[in-house]
Amino acid sequence: MYDEHVPVLISGGSLVGLSTAVFLAWHGVTPLLVERHHDTSIYARAWGVNPRTMELYRSVHLEPAIRAAQRRLEGKERGSGILRAESLAGEEHEWFEVPYLHGVFEDSSPVSPTGWAPCPQDKLEPLLRDRAVELGADLRFGVELVSFEQDGDGVTAVLEERRTGTRRTVRAGYLVGCDGNASPVRHNLGIPTGGLGTMVHNMAILFRADLTEALRGRAFMHCQVMNEDVMGVLGTDGERWQLDAMYFPGGEQEEFTEERCVALVRAAAGVPGLEVEILGRLPWELAARVAASLGSGRVFLAGDSARVHPPTGGFGANTGVQDAHNLAWKLAYVLAGKxxxxxxxxxxxxxxxxxxxxxxxxxxxxxxxxxxxAVGDVTAVPIADDLTVMMGYRYRSRAVVPEPGEPWGPGGDHDAGDYDPGDYDDVNAPSGRPGTRAPHVVLDSGVSTLDLLGRDFTLLAGADGAPWAEAAARAARRRGLHLDTHLIADEPWAKAYGVGSGGAVLVRPDGFIAWRTTQESRPGTDRENTFLDVLDHVLDLPQDDRSHEESR
Structure with a gap:
């Protein structure tokens, strides 16, 4: 006996869990999300939304709200840089600019229709919560996933309301664990993690204080402070400040009383006697861990439950949101029988x-x-370009149709443990290869190609690609799918997508290219059946006996 049935249960209502709820609801799935805390986070944690993640939020009409809530970086020069100093009021050691913040003041860039949004997590989560509810998601804060079991048909979960202790049994088609780096869901599945592990222990101290005099008119993303009393990072959302103070576990180092927190803030600010209001404190680890797999059976992991990043580069939360976007459309299509x-x-x-x-x-x-x-002797990999890391990666899987000569072969998954330079696209000179993100091209109409993409698959074809568009539309109808089609005459589009005027490109609901034909097919080519093969390949649909079908 179950108290209720839901298509997807999401454990964890932080940034990635809420994004999963938004994306699922956008695709017509009504998820149930449970979060053990009674409200969204009061801590900034993730400080910025990168351009790729902003593209995803733009697609679900969240960009205006995020822009309205983002932190305004105003002030003197180096407003997007990082200051390293003895303390905020003390001696400056050095300034350095952050390449990944290029375009932080802009709403668009040459590679994207949108730009960085310096919107901290505590401001972003309420926006995601409101949008998820607006789209129909069922969000329950103060409710915890206590246990779950899965079988071939679904997942049986026990949920507990923390205030009352009341328990309910829920039957879900799928479970998505977005429950953080300690992830009870991952532990239940027995999935190990590997990697460098814990690098530094930090205590996030959220506070209010008037630091106008110490700032001296300067603006920055973060200020790294180092003196005999404190080592850490200061940042602000414009209203409150947060000090991430490094500590070494054991003894008094872990006793973060209010008095000690005030003393650490004063040391970081370099202002003895500073009036400080402590709003909260939260321990966290600067760590590097990756789960050995992203789930088992009907249970999936996303965000910090799947991996933990050091914050440098701003990749952690953004990568988790991109997990959610990748998974959501696939769950929606499977649940709908598509x-x-x-x-x-x-x-x-x-x-x-x-x-x-x-x-x-x-x-x-x-x-x-x-x-x-505090970090030992570690050999790091060569640093790749930030845009490449954000959006230049290439997928190799059964949901992508390889081109002739591709190394992973028809229908085969690329080894998930391997990645090589050939798996990356130059975002500034995109190739349009299957498995890469659909490039942003501003068309003569002033519209970005990315804004042509919707909830479902989209076929983009050249000026002479109408035969492909017509055949693809017929094939999609035969599979019960909605397909958007657009004919594009602009030469820059053809170059970015690597096709001729008679070519065509199929873009998945997550904005990645599933297949392309680079030029008009040879005479006699059965375009409709070719496209049926593509859909069946990408969506894992059974091959039908088309010899008895009439083309329509």
Whole structure:
């Protein structure tokens, strides 16, 4: 007996869990999300939304709200840089600019229709919560996932309301664990993690104080402070401040009383006697860990439950949101009967290699920029371009149709433990290869190609590609799918997508290219059946006997 049935249960209502709820609801799935805390986070934690993640939020009409809530970086020069100093009021050691913040003041860039949004997590989560509810998601804060079991048909979960202790049994088609780096869901599945592990212990101290005099008109993303009393990072959302103070476990170091927190803030500010109001404190680890897999059976992991990044580079939360976006459309298609269950296997094949590479890149940046004495002798990987890490990765899975000569072969998953330079696109000179993010091209109409993409698959074809568009539309109808089609005559589009005027490109609901034909097919080509093969391949649909069908 079950108290209720839901298509998808989400455990964890932080940034990634809420994003999963938004994306699922956007695709017509009504998820149930449970979060053990009674409200969204009061801590900034993730400080910025990168351009790729902003593209995803833009697609669900969240960009205006995020822009309205984002932190305004105003002030003197170096407003987007990082200051390293003895203390905020003390001696400056150095300034350095942060390449990944390029475009932080802009709403668009040459590679994206949108730009960085310096919107901290405590401001972003309420926006996601409101949008998820608006789209129909069922969000229950103060409710905890106590246990779960899965079988071939679904997941049986026990939920507890924390205030009353009341328990309910829920039957879900699928469970998504977005429950943080300690992830009870991951532990229940017995999935181990590997990687560098804990690098630094930090205590996030949220406070209010008037630091106008210490700032001296300067503006920055963060201020790294180091003196005999404190080592940490100061940041602000414009209203409150947060000090992430490093500590070493054991003894008095872990006793963060209010008096000690005030003393640490004063030391970081370099202002003895500063009036400080402590709003909260939260321990966290600067760590690097990656789960060995992204789930088992009908249970999936996303965000910090799947991997933990050092914060340098701002990849952690953004990578988790991109997990959610990748998984949501696949769950929606399978639940609606539009795809076979095998489509869900492409989630791990695509996101696990990306996650491993991104964690390695975050570690490399952390070691290079912070040169922290608490971290031992670690050999870092070469640092790749930030845009490449954000949006240049390429998927190789069954949900992508390889081109002739591609190394992973028809229908095969690329080894999820392997990634090589060939798996990356130059975002500034995109190739349009299957498995890459659909490039942003501003058309003559002033519209971005990314804004042509919707909830479902989209076929983009050249000026002479109407035969492909017509055949694809017929094939989609035969599979019960909605397909948007657009004919584009602009030459820059054809170059960015690597096709001729008679070519066509199929873009998945997550904005990644599933298939392309680079030029008009040879005479006699059965375009409709070709496209049926593409859909069946990507969506893990059974091949039908088309010899008895009439083309329509």
């Amino acid at each position: 795809a076979g269950a095998g489509l869900l296997g492409s989630y791990e094949a695509e996101r696990l290699p990306v996650g491993r590479f991104t964690v390695d890149q975050a570690v490399a940046r952390s070691l290079d920029r912070f040169k922290n004495p």
